[in-house]
Amino acid sequence: MPLTQDQIDEIEKSRAETQPTRRVVATALEDQLYRAVPILDHGFVRVIDYMGDDNAVVQAARVSYGRGTRKVSQDAGLIRYLMRHRHTTPFEMCEIKFHIKLPIFVARQWIRHRTANVNEYSARYSILDREFYIPDQAQLASQSTANHQGRGAVLQGAEAQEVLDILRSDSTQVYDHYAHMLNEDAEGNPVDADRSGLARELARMNLSLNFYTQWYWKTNLHNLMHFLSLRADPHAQYEIRVYADAMIDMMRAWVPLTTDAFEEYRLGGVHLSRTALDIVRRMLAGEQVSQESSGLSAREWREMMGALGRE
């Protein structure tokens, strides 16, 4: 369970209050607001705040004075048009803020998306909790042989068990040592009066990359879709993909029309290169095309035929 009872109480207290607003309201997202969706063994993602909805995309595209049309079919058509033709600025007019708890090695991938605002819990200022990520056995895999980055077959039996044992015992040990070097009790007083304790900004270096951190992360709808298109992709590392998958559900509660268009034109589609497009044209014209006559490398050919369902 990633949350303490105090934290749950704080969340429920925030949820209990409502106030009137003149702003646009995304009712389905309001239902989920503040609630944490558990991810991995100690992580979560929850929506803290949002600005705008599908209608705000439409309104911005038209630079309108009022709320614009209320006919869902027209709005859906415009949103699909904007997505198809890469008119990205109207999607930038919606904003969402998440609170996310995640292992540090996942945070390191995540932060490479620069077009977001971030406030991370500071381990210079505060003490990290004893919480570290141990994968499910089903997620313990060997290095992929097809792909230089990625996972292959799942580890079995003794090897899997040994990995889990190592991860757990090393994590426990580095945290024990971290706490020992800090030499602080819950009130910030020395545990051992003979030692000064090591500064937090130094002690933290003993923790391993599977320890959890947390941050507030805020981005606009366009950049969110860019993030999700890369991180919900099958090639993304499992430990970040599970966050992206949960966030797509939240996005659907927030902007359902945009989510439909996103799945149609971004997540679900495929990009054909110039050569691949030419091959498809030749195949549609009835020509038999082989990898050798295609102009594609074996790898690109395999990728293209996979996308076209021709394996």
Next chain:
Amino acid sequence: MPLTQDQIDEIEKSRAETQPTRRVVATALEDQLYRAVPILDHGFVRVIDYMGDDNAVVQAARVSYGRGTRKVSQDAGLIRYLMRHRHTTPFEMCEIKFHIKLPIFVARQWIRHRTANVNEYSARYSILDREFYIPDQAQLASQSTANHQGRGAVLQGAEAQEVLDILRSDSTQVYDHYAHMLNEDAEGNPVDADRSGLARELARMNLSLNFYTQWYWKTNLHNLMHFLSLRADPHAQYEIRVYADAMIDMMRAWVPLTTDAFEEYRLGGVHLSRTALDIVRRMLAGEQVSQESSGLSAREWREMMGALGRE
């Protein structure tokens, strides 16, 4: 009056509706929401949407689970601390969206602030209105002699009148020609059936830089303060400064504690260079310092003494 009756009606219709929300609500800003504040002769600025408030800054700085403290004095102290020590990320957690109508030459300055989202009314797609900026006579000034960019003394009498006449007649003429070349009536049909009409993306090039455009402009609180610190500055051009001044009032309704800290540490302060700091130290120690013994150029000396009230 910058708005038509239809536009006013749309705005008042939007204002009439409220819905409950679990999000933080900035009550004083809700009072102003959607209403246009007139700027210059045909421009305006109005707030369309916002996310967060002073409390959200505090909450983000603490990466908290609930709404954080409700003691205004503690929040004010933390916000002042963040502003003083340039901890900018918590301010990035608040977002605001404006609808702004402004002359094109002002828009050209404004857009140089890149860290914002913008949707501009498209003159490729739509026809611009017959609205252009004519300065008040009190704003017609000669080139500054002290400063290579900026204004000096106000023009008087016949010269001022001639400038106003030129601006008005040229603006009227270029718009008449724009409309003539377009050859479209209000329904988009040809005015003159013998002519095809010129494409909008071409005809617009005949309009002058004092014509009004409009856009949705969205930014976070940190970037807003950066914009305001440059554009509410006395060295900014008058025609952009009037927008910035109005936006500071809106900011105060939204985040009063942050606005106080902004005025204390950013707008109202002064930056001393290494040499200027040394001079102040020497003066406080009782030394008589002259420009010659200061190590500053005549210009920097004058600027510093002005800031220190020693002219």
Next chain:
Amino acid sequence: MPLTQDQIDEIEKSRAETQPTRRVVATALEDQLYRAVPILDHGFVRVIDYMGDDNAVVQAARVSYGRGTRKVSQDAGLIRYLMRHRHTTPFEMCEIKFHIKLPIFVARQWIRHRTANVNEYSARYSILDREFYIPDQAQLASQSTANHQGRGAVLQGAEAQEVLDILRSDSTQVYDHYAHMLNEDAEGNPVDADRSGLARELARMNLSLNFYTQWYWKTNLHNLMHFLSLRADPHAQYEIRVYADAMIDMMRAWVPLTTDAFEEYRLGGVHLSRTALDIVRRMLAGEQVSQESSGLSAREWREMMGALGRE
């Protein structure tokens, strides 16, 4: 001719000097360095400086200590892989700086690409030249009927001539009035001693959007490709497309392997939506698919069949 003899002399003087450097050098681009390629009637684009080359992309992808491989075939393969899989960060390691002279209405489109560094010639500080864009008659087109933004048939005969006459005479007049209001001769002294002259930041508002401005524009290779993919597109306005086309030639002299990959995977390809991909699969499997049975709108169907060469 967009350049004065003085400007040409300055350029040739810069070109005459070479110095040794340990940095990577793109020889084919060095040949073109500083030289202006004329665009439209008074515009140009020229490369002022650059950092990196194809090899620098490879080197960055490998975070290598030396210059990496020198086998072109390996580098080409890696660059194609990076482009295909959207690994964009290595392309961000190359940078290029242009000097561009362009009409203001083109500059207004251009500046919407925010991920670049820009220094524009200041009309608050300096006086603009008497240079304005008049389209070739072949570029004077009516509004497109198929597309809400864009051009249709070329204007003919008297209508075309009238448009050219209007553009030329209005441009001449607004510049004459601009110069009159400024009241400055070439040395900055008053032309007419009885008038103070209007400040430059105000007088400029009388100029129309076809006047030329100029700027230094610097961006990295990734963002350059994004710009070019949008602005060299057939849907882009002609007056910006001609700049993009010239810049692709410069890019080829700089990073030929990257340019090949860019044309293969970005410029020359096509994106199929989820539904379009499904249709292609069905067609390849021998099914007859019509627009009605496709699930696509008439417009999307037309676009897709066009891309597939099935019109």
Next chain:
Amino acid sequence: MPLTQDQIDEIEKSRAETQPTRRVVATALEDQLYRAVPILDHGFVRVIDYMGDDNAVVQAARVSYGRGTRKVSQDAGLIRYLMRHRHTTPFEMCEIKFHIKLPIFVARQWIRHRTANVNEYSARYSILDREFYIPDQAQLASQSTANHQGRGAVLQGAEAQEVLDILRSDSTQVYDHYAHMLNEDAEGNPVDADRSGLARELARMNLSLNFYTQWYWKTNLHNLMHFLSLRADPHAQYEIRVYADAMIDMMRAWVPLTTDAFEEYRLGGVHLSRTALDIVRRMLAGEQVSQESSGLSAREWREMMGALGRE
């Protein structure tokens, strides 16, 4: 020693080659190019490439056709003016690319500066080296009592020794386990034929935050100064400050005039708040001001008096 002999050879091989270029050349920086400056126990920073120099700042500010003035005094004056008045865009016209090896916990602070391009060595794709940061004993400090983040007194005797022992033995152990779980020898073959080995993207999570990573990091001169002003500050953590200090030396070899202005107006100066400015004015007018009569909190008063040398 942070580099292997192979790496040193690659660097020296790159240094041995020069080619002629028409671009501006910063001779003093060329002398240092590619060479690694050691930082901490296994880290380094080295310059890989650069674009522009002081003269390029001047050239951009003037949007000039040639190389602009060659009088150093004029260039220095303009650069000081630009720095003093926050005209930041000309500084954005210079670019620099570093190769940096640094502990992961330092990399986590560093990456929060978003306005840079980064290519990090991938631990999904490659195996990290057995290199971890162990502080000098002189850097082992207790938590600051004056400041919620930062260091206080240096640890002594047995406590310091115990910390060093813990850091060293835990780092050794987690790396041994990392290598064991990977089960790969130098050629990528299994060490132990009975085990599949754990995927790299998973095994890395067992490493602690003091392990070294490396990246290419590229930024423009304006953003570099922003980074350095925050990270060369006495409040920055020691382990990032040593990198910033070395980079200021490199910056001086590259753009000496800009570095002078940076030290005068940014590093060496102080910002006075509105209230602090008022106090300085009162003190200069001969008034005795105490903390009680100042309107400042005790802490701000102390900070201000420290800056003014009045402690």
